Amino acid sequence: MLETNVRHWADTIVTARRNGWLLDPISDVVSLTLDEAYAIQASVLSSRVEHGEQRIGWKLGYTSLAMCEQMGVDRPNFAPLTDRMLLRDGAIIGDRVVQPRVEPEIAVILREPVSAGATREQVLAACAQTRAVLEVVDPVWRDYRFRIEDNTADGSSAAYVVVGPVLKGCDDLADVRVVLACDGRPVAESTGAAAMGHPADAVAWLATELAAHGGRLEPGDLIITGGLTAAVQLSTGTTVSATFGGQFSVRVSRSDSAAQALGGWCGSAPDSRAGA
Template structure:
């Protein structure tokens, strides 16, 4: 693992670039760290966010779907923390510091009780019992790395490209086991479809995605807390949000009800 000083320097360079609204070359900035070092950089980066007044509100899961892994050339999922600064409402504009934002629709879950895989095994049924509700979400990803050119470790160090998250209405799902059937469509505001997917694209089931997150956090001696948001991974390709543009996600439950939420860029 890289020396602590180098880890701190890498995190500070990422943070400075994000604050300034500029991008960096991944290889020139941090090289090719191993995954343990990448998560160490991510933790220091989070510390800088907290020092700036942000607070942790949950977690994101990256690359849980095959379509996202194919798009970005990543072979397995990763994780990253979410902060209150990242949260948006439907119709909001992304922050101007996000200079290369992309959007992907996701199913978000909010916990009513903590989940700790250090204490007992966690599976989809354990997760379902801990979840308060499922929500329509749009993740606005933003990479510090110019042109989204990175490997898994570089992306992990950069907080799995976490930018902002549009949190929409609660999905009208009475049985959380049916989340794998929720259908999503991303369009450009003129109703031109950019991508489609279903809940099952996230690790086979969004609840399974959260169970895996709980196990990964346990390896870092952490747990999911009551009140945490978890966005379970992009269900379509991530599509660029251009200046002056607007992207809309449509979430359908059992082909009966549809929920629309949008985000735009000034």
């Protein structure tokens, strides 16, 4: 794909997101490779940065069988997170989303860099914190119809990350039980092992993939390691919550008022120097 075409599709995605428009997949129009999709993704990020956003981490998509089956995707992907995507626990989202769904995830915040080929043990040694989070996905593609290449170009549908409490005392993240609920009613459950067998293994995969694209995991990066259950719709007037390990919870709601403010993080990413 020519550089001018990469910019064209990136501008199309940016404009659609800004105006709340939905698009048909790029791959309906042209043949799109995964490398080309990552090039479009990088151009979208450049536009966000030009408009004042700062990259603060990364998201992983489709690291669990539940999400792959729900969306008909057969491989994981990754995308950048920016500071404007971060929300406080209990955030209320207004009319700035179009077709939002919510996934429970385990987030890792690094105190040290992680290089390609890292082991699970090396990732855990580089970790400053693990947190309970909810990801709000809101793809620009109409009716959630996309291929992995379209989803990658669109930043793996990333809209917001609701940052919950530190998972203190959770010795093995693979064993952490996660229960997802809508308006207090449990709708799905899983464990941390759903993310590629262990959230640290998902981070190790990301480190290797980033290296292949000229990037690196750095100290302070916040990484959300993939939806542990199928995503649920965030309808107007609904609250979606998740409980991790039976004691740590995080929630997000959607307002029926266009005037409702976002419960933003109001600052930089959570401090990676804090205790695990």
